[in-house]
Each structure stands twice: as C-alpha cells, then as structure tokens.
Amino acid sequence: MEKLSLENIEKYIVLNNELAFEDPYVLKITKDEFLEKHTQDLKLGCIDIFILSNNKEDIGFVELSKDVDTVIIEEIYVRKQYNNYNAYKSMLEFVHKCYCDSNIRRVKFIGVNDKADLIEGLKDIGYRMEKEHIQMxxxxxxxxxxxxxxxxxxxxxxxxxxxxxxxxxxxxxxxxxxxxxxxxxxxxxxxxxxxxxxxxxxxxxxxxxxxxxxxxxxxxxxxxxxxxxxxxxxxxxxxxxxxxxxxxxxxxxxxxxxxxxxxxxxxxxxxxxxxxxxxxxxxxxxxxxxxxxxxx
Structure with a gap:
C-alpha cells in the first residue's frame, strides 16, 4: 500500500474516474479540481489516500477522512479484474494497522451492500452493521x-x-x-x-x-x-x-x-x-x- 501525496495524486484521479463509470454516485474529477478542493486537507493530514498495487499495477484505492478519534472510509475501490475478497481484506487490514498506534479508536464505513467480497471482508475483520437504510x-x-x-x-x-x-x-x-x-x-x-x-x-x-x-x-x-x-x-x-x-x-x-x-x-x-x-x-x-x- 502506498500513501499518496500532492506529487503523485494522479494515481488516485485515474482510479476514481474509473469508478465513476461504474458508480453514478461518484463524480468524475480532474487533478486541478481535486487539488483546489483538497490540497489543504492533504497537507494537514485530514484525509489520507492509499493505493493498492499488484505487480507494479495500481489496482485499487481507499480514501479516508479523520474526525477526532474516528477514521471514516469515504471510498474503497478495486478494479474489476482484481475485485475479490483478498484485495478488500488487505486494504481494510492495512487501515487498521496504520492507525492502531494513534488516537484513532474506531473506523466507520457507509457503503452500498452490493459487493459480496467486500461485505465478507468487513465481517471477517470485525465490522458490525449498526444500521441499514434502503434507497427507493x-x-x-x-x-x-x-x-x-x-x-x-x-x-x-x-x-x-x-x-x-x-x-x-x-x-x-x-x-x-x-x-x-x-x-x-x-x-x-x-x-x-x-x-x-x-x-x-x-x-x-x-x-x-x-x-x-x-x-x-x-x-x-x-x-x-x-x-x-x-x-x-x-x-x-x-x-x-x-x-x-x-x-x-x-x-x-x-x-x-x-x-x-x-x-x-x-x-x-x-x-x-x-x-x-x-x-x-x-x-x-x-x-x-x-x-x-x-x-x-
């Protein structure tokens, strides 16, 4: 897993825009649009973005925001050809290891329950679904x-x-x-x-x-x-x-x-x-x- 900085944020932009084609709730963005909105957040450490790679190919990312003692998974994505349980579990486990020695006490994620491998990974690592809402x-x-x-x-x-x-x-x-x-x-x-x-x-x-x-x-x-x-x-x-x-x-x-x-x-x-x-x-x-x- 690689933590992104302002210098290599392009990796995230590419993956995010791939996700935008699959998920209508994700907006396609340019590098300039992202930097205009999030440069300060990245510098202050209010958001973290990690890239998952396989054989030097970027295959997914997890975008996180932080609020006092809580980390919020804003988005987690794996390319279709790598969209499997092991990839999701690797990213989720990395998030926990990354913050286990900090003041962060919990991790939250709000997402669509449509990826069986992601849901299995969440459950196996110890996540609990506190509540569920339905889009109609x-x-x-x-x-x-x-x-x-x-x-x-x-x-x-x-x-x-x-x-x-x-x-x-x-x-x-x-x-x-x-x-x-x-x-x-x-x-x-x-x-x-x-x-x-x-x-x-x-x-x-x-x-x-x-x-x-x-x-x-x-x-x-x-x-x-x-x-x-x-x-x-x-x-x-x-x-x-x-x-x-x-x-x-x-x-x-x-x-x-x-x-x-x-x-x-x-x-x-x-x-x-x-x-x-x-x-x-x-x-x-x-x-x-x-x-x-x-x-x-």
Missing part, C-alpha cells in the same frame, strides 16, 4: 397530471429559522434529529416550494425537505428529485397526511420535468417503508452503516 425510487416522468391541493407555507415564506427548527424537532420526536439552526437558515434561503410546512385548518402539522439533485442529474444524465426528510406531528400520523405531502412533491417534480424521485428509509422503519411502497417507490439498493472498534 419512483419513476415520475410518466405520471399523469393531477390537481393536488394542500395548504402549505414554504420555509422561505415562514422565514423564522428558530421556529422552524423547533417545529421540525417536535415532528421528529423519537427520531434521529441532526439538523442545526444554521442549516435551517440555508434551507430558508433556497426559497423553494419543495421545502415547506404542511397546515391543516391553519395549524402546522408536518414538513418536508426535498430538492432537485443537480449533482446527480449531471452525473447520471437523469433529472432526479430527492426527498431528504418528511415528518408529521405524532397526533396527526396515520391519517394520510404523509401520503398527501409526498404526492404533492411528486406532482411538483413531474411539472418541473423530473424523471425519477428518490428517497432513503431505514430498514427498521416498517411503517415508512410500507407507505413509500404504497405510493409506488421500489427498493433499489441497501446501504450499510458499518463500524469497527480498533483493538477488538
């Missing part, structure tokens, strides 16, 4: 036009980030609420009719955050609307409001020329999963949140 998609380009009427106010119209923050937190009571007030302000500034609070008889009862995914549109040559978050106040759940909100967003997406709608749901959230199935979303892929405590 629905084709909306073929939807018939509908006149859907709901009472809503966009975040921009409301304008009060603290009120929105507190309301969102109340709607998501019992869930993993991770938004910050600063992020709410950014959502307000988007001035989007895809980000709004739902009202019933002038009472706020839920919200949705969705957006046109420009990055994915560019990479996949497909117009994607992404539903990031939806929540309804506890006392108004199971009354069809979530269904109406999502249907409204899908209709807006259709009218804006979107091809598909995409969202994620945790595997254990059976009620939400069934709702999305009922609306017509299909399961596309499983994404695992893997965790390994070093020294164990």
């Amino acid at each position: 998609e629905k084709i909306i380009s073929k939807l018939s036009k509908r006149n859907l009427t709901i009472d809503y106010r966009t975040f921009y119209e409301i304008g009060d980030e603290k009120w929105i923050y507190n309301f969102m937190e109340k709607c998501m009571e019992g869930s993993n609420f991770s938004y910050k007030v600063e992020e709410i302000n950014e959502l307000i500034e988007k001035n989007s009719d895809l980000i709004f609070v739902l009202y019933e008889n002038n009472q706020p009862i839920g919200f949705i955050i969705s957006y046109i995914n420009e990055k994915r549109n560019k990479q996949q040559n497909m117009n994607v609307i992404y539903i990031e978050e939806i929540a309804i106040l506890k006392e108004f759940r199971n009354k069809g409001y979530g269904f109406r909100v999502i249907e409204s967003v899908l209709n807006k997406g259709k009218n804006s020329g979107m091809d598909i709608a995409r969202l994620h749901v945790y595997r254990h959230n059976e009620k939400a999963y069934r709702l999305y199935e009922k609306i017509g979303f299909n399961e596309i892929k499983s994404i695992g949140h893997w965790n390994k405590i070093l020294g164990i």
Whole structure:
C-alpha cells in the first residue's frame, strides 16, 4: 500500500474516474479540481489516500477522512479484474494497522451492500452493521397530471429559522434529529416550494425537505428529485397526511420535468417503508452503516 501525496495524486484521479463509470454516485474529477478542493486537507493530514498495487499495477484505492478519534472510509475501490475478497481484506487490514498506534479508536464505513467480497471482508475483520437504510425510487416522468391541493407555507415564506427548527424537532420526536439552526437558515434561503410546512385548518402539522439533485442529474444524465426528510406531528400520523405531502412533491417534480424521485428509509422503519411502497417507490439498493472498534 502506498500513501499518496500532492506529487503523485494522479494515481488516485485515474482510479476514481474509473469508478465513476461504474458508480453514478461518484463524480468524475480532474487533478486541478481535486487539488483546489483538497490540497489543504492533504497537507494537514485530514484525509489520507492509499493505493493498492499488484505487480507494479495500481489496482485499487481507499480514501479516508479523520474526525477526532474516528477514521471514516469515504471510498474503497478495486478494479474489476482484481475485485475479490483478498484485495478488500488487505486494504481494510492495512487501515487498521496504520492507525492502531494513534488516537484513532474506531473506523466507520457507509457503503452500498452490493459487493459480496467486500461485505465478507468487513465481517471477517470485525465490522458490525449498526444500521441499514434502503434507497427507493419512483419513476415520475410518466405520471399523469393531477390537481393536488394542500395548504402549505414554504420555509422561505415562514422565514423564522428558530421556529422552524423547533417545529421540525417536535415532528421528529423519537427520531434521529441532526439538523442545526444554521442549516435551517440555508434551507430558508433556497426559497423553494419543495421545502415547506404542511397546515391543516391553519395549524402546522408536518414538513418536508426535498430538492432537485443537480449533482446527480449531471452525473447520471437523469433529472432526479430527492426527498431528504418528511415528518408529521405524532397526533396527526396515520391519517394520510404523509401520503398527501409526498404526492404533492411528486406532482411538483413531474411539472418541473423530473424523471425519477428518490428517497432513503431505514430498514427498521416498517411503517415508512410500507407507505413509500404504497405510493409506488421500489427498493433499489441497501446501504450499510458499518463500524469497527480498533483493538477488538
């Protein structure tokens, strides 16, 4: 394994752009684009990139970021002809050896559970899948036009980030609420009719955050609307409001020329999963949140 520096980062660029042809979630980049964004991170040691070689041929890479006592595997890739258990296991074991004598206490990886050899390697080395979320998609380009009427106010119209923050937190009571007030302000500034609070008889009862995914549109040559978050106040759940909100967003997406709608749901959230199935979303892929405590 070879640790890359600014001088030989081209090796990573080549492999990353090969991966971009296989994975629509990886963006093709140039050396200049990478250096403009990551030069300082490389110099400060905030990110590490290692290349795996075989008979002097670069066959894969692992890209890592560091946060206090945690290393995060941002990407791990092996060329198809070498895409096997031993290659993945070698890179994973190297990561552990590299940080075992540092202040790093754990390694995290979030990735699609579609490579059997990688998953086997993760399990054999002691990674545990703490949680799993499912990507679901629905084709909306073929939807018939509908006149859907709901009472809503966009975040921009409301304008009060603290009120929105507190309301969102109340709607998501019992869930993993991770938004910050600063992020709410950014959502307000988007001035989007895809980000709004739902009202019933002038009472706020839920919200949705969705957006046109420009990055994915560019990479996949497909117009994607992404539903990031939806929540309804506890006392108004199971009354069809979530269904109406999502249907409204899908209709807006259709009218804006979107091809598909995409969202994620945790595997254990059976009620939400069934709702999305009922609306017509299909399961596309499983994404695992893997965790390994070093020294164990």
